[in-house]
Amino acid sequence: MPRKLKTYVTNLGFFELALAAPSMKAALEAWGMGHNAFHQGFAKETDDPKIVAATMAQPGVVLKRPVGTKGPFTENAVLPKGPWTLTVPKGAPPKPSPKPTTKVKAKPTADADGARDKAAILSFQKAKEQRDRERARTEAAEAARQDKEKSGIARAVAKAEEALHAAQARHEEAMKTIESEREKLDRRAAAENQRWNVERKKLQAAALQAAKR
Numbered sequence: 122m123p124r125k126l127k128t129y130v131t132n133l134g135f136f137e138l139a140l141a142a143p144s145m146k147a148a149l150e151a152w153g154m155g156h157n158a159f160h161q162g163f164a165k166e167t168d169d170p171k172i173v174a175a176t177m178a179q180p181g182v183v184l185k186r187p188v189g190t191k192g193p194f195t196e197n198a199v200l201p202k203g204p205w206t207l208t209v210p211k212g213a214p215p216k217p218s219p220k221p222t223t224k225v226k227a228k229p230t231a232d233a234d235g236a237r238d239k240a241a242i243l244s245f246q247k248a249k250e251q252r253d254r255e256r257a258r259t260e261a262a263e264a265a266r267q268d269k270e271k272s273g274i275a276r277a278v279a280k281a282e283e284a285l286h287a288a289q290a291r292h293e294e295a296m297k298t299i300e301s302e303r304e305k306l307d308r309r310a311a312a313e314n315q316r317w318n319v320e321r322k323k324l325q326a327a328a329l330q331a332a333k334r
Contacts, residue, residue, distance in 0.1 A: 126180055126241045128173045131164035136185040139167070139194045141176035142245060151183055151252065180241045181248025 126141045129148040142148040145159045145166075158164035167173070175184055175194045184194035187201060 126177065126245060128167050128169075128176045129159075129164060130167045130172065131158050132188055133185075135188055135200055136198065137188055137194070139172050139176050139184045139186075140182070141173075141180040141241065143242065147245075147249075151181065151249070177241060179244070179248070181245035181252075 126143055128139060128141050129145065130137060130139045131148075131152060131154075132138070133152065133154075138152055140148050140151050142151060145157075145164070148164070149158065152158075152164075154164075172194060176182075179196065182196055184196055185198045186192050186194050187198065190201070192198075
């Protein structure tokens, strides 16, 4: 038998959140809370008739209203444009004793209660499935964005490495040309030294011969 829905409330940022869910765990999941706000005192079950009625009309849908306000909980609540003051709720005034009446209201049958609970559970499951689909789409979009970003980084890195390799190849080719030219210059220098040594000896011998005359 499906668990009956209960109404839970918590605060998140500037909003109060309310939700009809079958359990505290389901409420935390719907609110997207990773910690147990109930154990820490940040969330609780409520029996406020207005809040219960609003959440039971949209089981599984996270309703909200600005913190400190007393307006209705809605799915698309917005913050007031002007400043608002957080007020401490006052105790409710004593209710007058009900007057005796002979009119007896018909109590809902167990079958009617069961049908309403079943419909509420189905509505909750539908809202949960919609949240799961939206979360899956968000996660898929984020994964695609990250993949695109990673692909862009990979392309940039590959392009930079390609430019580096090309520059290194040009450098090595230039160094080969310089080394080849250096070898040619070294051979020319050696040949020039050898020629000069021969010429120098001839000139020195001629100078000595002229001095003896």
